[in-house]
Amino acid sequence: MKRFLIPLGLFLVLVVFLAIGLNRDPHEVPSPLVGKPAPDFKLGVLATPDKSFTPADMRGQVWLLNVWASWCVSCRAEHPLLVAFAKQGGLPIVGLNYKEVRGDGGIDAKKLSADDELALTRQRAGAWLSQHGNPYTLSVLDMDGRVGIDYGVYGVPETYLIDKKGVIRFKQIGPITPEALEKKILPLARQLATES
Amino acid sequence: MIRASLMAIATTLTLGASAPLLAAEATPMADNPVVEARLLTISEELRCLVCQNESLAASRAELADDLRREVRKLINDGKSDAEIRDYLVARYGDFVLYRPPVKPTTWLLWFGPFVILAGAVFGLIAYLRRRATRLTPTTLSDEQKAAAQALLGTPPAPPKDNA
Numbered sequence: 001m002k003r004f005l006i007p008l009g010l011f012l013v014l015v016v017f018l019a020i021g022l023n024r025d026p027h028e029v030p031s032p033l034v035g036k037p038a039p040d041f042k043l044g045v046l047a048t049p050d051k052s053f054t055p056a057d058m059r060g061q062v063w064l065l066n067v068w069a070s071w072c073v074s075c076r077a078e079h080p081l082l083v084a085f086a087k088q089g090g091l092p093i094v095g096l097n098y099k100e101v102r103g104d105g106g107i108d109a110k111k112l113s114a115d116d117e118l119a120l121t122r123q124r125a126g127a128w129l130s131q132h133g134n135p136y137t138l139s140v141l142d143m144d145g146r147v148g149i150d151y152g153v154y155g156v157p158e159t160y161l162i163d164k165k166g167v168i169r170f171k172q173i174g175p176i177t178p179e180a181l182e183k184k185i186l187p188l189a190r191q192l193a194t195e196s
Numbered sequence: 197m198i199r200a201s202l203m204a205i206a207t208t209l210t211l212g213a214s215a216p217l218l219a220a221e222a223t224p225m226a227d228n229p230v231v232e233a234r235l236l237t238i239s240e241e242l243r244c245l246v247c248q249n250e251s252l253a254a255s256r257a258e259l260a261d262d263l264r265r266e267v268r269k270l271i272n273d274g275k276s277d278a279e280i281r282d283y284l285v286a287r288y289g290d291f292v293l294y295r296p297p298v299k300p301t302t303w304l305l306w307f308g309p310f311v312i313l314a315g316a317v318f319g320l321i322a323y324l325r326r327r328a329t330r331l332t333p334t335t336l337s338d339e340q341k342a343a344a345q346a347l348l349g350t351p352p353a354p355p356k357d358n359a
Contacts, residue, residue, distance in 0.1 A: 026248060032289040103258065145262050152287040154245035154259055 031152050031171040038065070038162050039150040043140035044118075046097060046125055053094070053140045055166055062192045063092045064185075065160040066136070067148065070128035071104040072156040078175035079132050085181065086135035091189055095139030097125045098148050098156050117143060161185055163192045231271050238267055238277055242284060243292050251294065 033039075038055045045051045055065075066082065068075045086093055100121040102109040109117060121141055129139070142148055151160065161170040170188055172180055236253055242263075244255035252260050252267075263284070270280045284292050296302050336344065 029245065029289055029291045032286060099258075105258075145259075149262060149266060149287060152289075154288065 027155065028173045029154070031168075031173075033152055033160075033168050034171055036168060038160065038166050038168050039147070041140075041142075041147040041150065043096075043142055043147060046095075046122060046129075046139040046141055048138075049122070053138060055162070058092070058094070058162065059166060060164050061092060062164060062189050063094060063137075063162055065094050065096055065151075065162060067096045067098050067151070067153050067156050067158045068139075069098050069100050069103050069156055070124050071100075072098075074175045075157045076132065078157050079135070081176055081178060081181065082135040083133040090186070092137045093135050095136035096147065096151075097121070097139050097141050098153060099143065099145045100125050100141065102144065103156075159185075161188060161192075164195060231268060234271050234277070235264060235268055238271075238280055239264060241294050242281070243294055245288055245292065252292075 040055060042052050042054045045053050068079075082093060085091075101107055101112065101117050101124070107120075112120065118141070121143055125139065125141070129136075140147075145153075151158075155173060157175055159172040159176055160168050161172075163169050169192060170184065172185065176185070239252035240254075242252040244250045244252050244257055244260045244263075246257035246259050247255055250257075250260075252263055266283075267280055270283060275283070281293065290296050290302075296305060298306050
């Protein structure tokens with residue numbers, strides 16, 4: 001009887017390892033940016049073409065940076081939640097419109113001039129927001145994806161929770177689910193709001 | 197004379213025709229073979245975040261394109277290979293490295309297999325030792341043999357060569 005216990009034990013260990021490993025999403029790579037200052041950038045604002053935005057403008061506030069694009073299918077799934085959340089006045093949400101034109105496989109962006117690309121970006125992003133609702137305090141335009149690289153974006157949508165000092169405290173990879181909002185983002189945001 | 201001028205015209209035409217061709221082949225910085233070779237060696241060691249089983253060098257994902265462009269830019273800025281790797285690790289984590297660094301959180305990954313191997317070898321040796329003591333051949337003295345034969349009621353067998 002005893003000699004069966006060792007293989008049985010080993011088998012159980014294997015089962016536990018596989019159960020943990022197989023239930024994880026390999027696409028969710030933990031971000032090294034959590035706990036680090038949000039990378040600085042200065043980008044044009046979608047609604048006001050002559051203005052630009054930088055993360056320093058949000059100092060003293062707890063806010064969300066949500067990466068989106070009109071070609072992004074999962075963003076569409078996530079969007080109603082953001083719109084409802086913004087209506088409740090939860091947190092200011094800044095949209096990072098990521099590669100609006102270049103990210104769309106159907107368009108050959110190399111053939112467009114910089115001005116044409118900007119115009120097309122504004123038109124497409126604006127149309128998408130008026131169709132699906134605009135939960136954003138403002139949206140900035142990252143047309144070539146450079147800012148996305150600094151933030152370690154590799155799959156849109158992604159959302160960063162940034163504290164009053166401008167430090168990234170949480171990153172949601174993929175669409176925000178109601179569970180993630182209720183159980184992770186909101187409790188953490190409430191706690192961060194009490195920090196000075 | 198006519199022939200000479202014809203030759204001159206022909207030469208001008210050929211040169212004229214080949215000049216734009218040469219211009220088209222002028223290599224921009226991105227196609228500098230030295231830079232490309234370095235890009236290849238660096239990006240073969242890096243993982244594409246989108247299709248995770250592909251290297252950054254092999255991936256056709258759009259993000260891989262963007263990242264190759266960044267690496268190219270860093271090479272042209274004179275950054276070392278280690279600096280370029282650090283640049284990507286700072287953004288995407290150790291996961292971008294196909295060869296994870298040796299540090300406390302990866303000790304299990306690096307040394308775990310050797311620990312298991314050592315454990316198995318240790319177990320095997322212990323088992324073989326125990327088995328060896330259990331299998332110690334016991335030789336019978338002549339008297340014991342005779343007693344055994346008497347009990348079995350058979351005459352002592354002549355020793356066999358192949359016994």
